[in-house]
Amino acid sequence: MPAERLTYRLLERAEMDELLARHNVGRIAYTFRDRVDVEPINYVYRDGWILLRTGPGSKLNTLARHPWVAFEVDEVDGPFDWRSVVVHSTVYELTPGGTEEQARLYDDAVEILRDLIPETFTESDPVPHRNVILRMKVDEVTGRASSTGPG
Numbered sequence: 001m002p003a004e005r006l007t008y009r010l011l012e013r014a015e016m017d018e019l020l021a022r023h024n025v026g027r028i029a030y031t032f033r034d035r036v037d038v039e040p041i042n043y044v045y046r047d048g049w050i051l052l053r054t055g056p057g058s059k060l061n062t063l064a065r066h067p068w069v070a071f072e073v074d075e076v077d078g079p080f081d082w083r084s085v086v087v088h089s090t091v092y093e094l095t096p097g098g099t100e101e102q103a104r105l106y107d108d109a110v111e112i113l114r115d116l117i118p119e120t121f122t123e124s125d126p127v128p129h130r131n132v133i134l135r136m137k138v139d140e141v142t143g144r145a146s147s148t149g150p151g
Contacts, residue, residue: 004148006080011143016085019073019143020045024116026073028052028091032062043071044116045138050087051109052134053120053127060132067091071136078148085143089136109133 011019023045029038039059044051050071054060063069071087094106113120113133121131 004080006146006148008144008146011083011085011145013141015083015145016141016143017045017048017138019075019083019085020050020087020138023073023075026050026071028059029070029072030059030062030066030068032066037062042116044112046112048138050089050136050138051112052091052136053113053130054132054134055127055129056132063091063134064093069136080146080148083143083145085141087136087138088140089138091134091136094133094135105135106133109135 028041067090074084076082096106119125
């Protein structure tokens with residue numbers, strides 16, 4: 001039996017976009033003063049934007065003051081077979097009011113989030129406490145992959 005060979009490579013942008021589009025759970029990392037936190041969060045990736053839903057609390061309070069985040073999504077097939085994408089961005093809150101453009105962005109985001117959970121913001125919403133929509137542009141993105149194969 002041939003020995004396995006471990007290889008690493010950088011992902012192309014198209015591969016990173018495809019990985020982000022395939023999944024709907026990632027991890028968001030944010031910092032405030034001397035503390036860093038990482039939390040899992042549902043998301044939808046569409047047209048270069050990540051849309052997130054969250055609720056009131058310490059994460060939202062921190063992001064309102066310090067909106068710079070890292071966001072990570074992984075695919076793992078084994079200890080040495082994986083793909084990982086990390087996005088560094090600024091998080092923006094979308095609100096239903098405001099200007100015509102702000103209202104349109106909010107309405108569009110609700111429709112996109114309904115692709116993941118059709119009951120979003122309806123009486124049947126399974127997570128009605130997550131009533132805040134955040135979005136982040138995927139500009140600064142890196143991706144790596146590790147794989148094993150015949151040596």
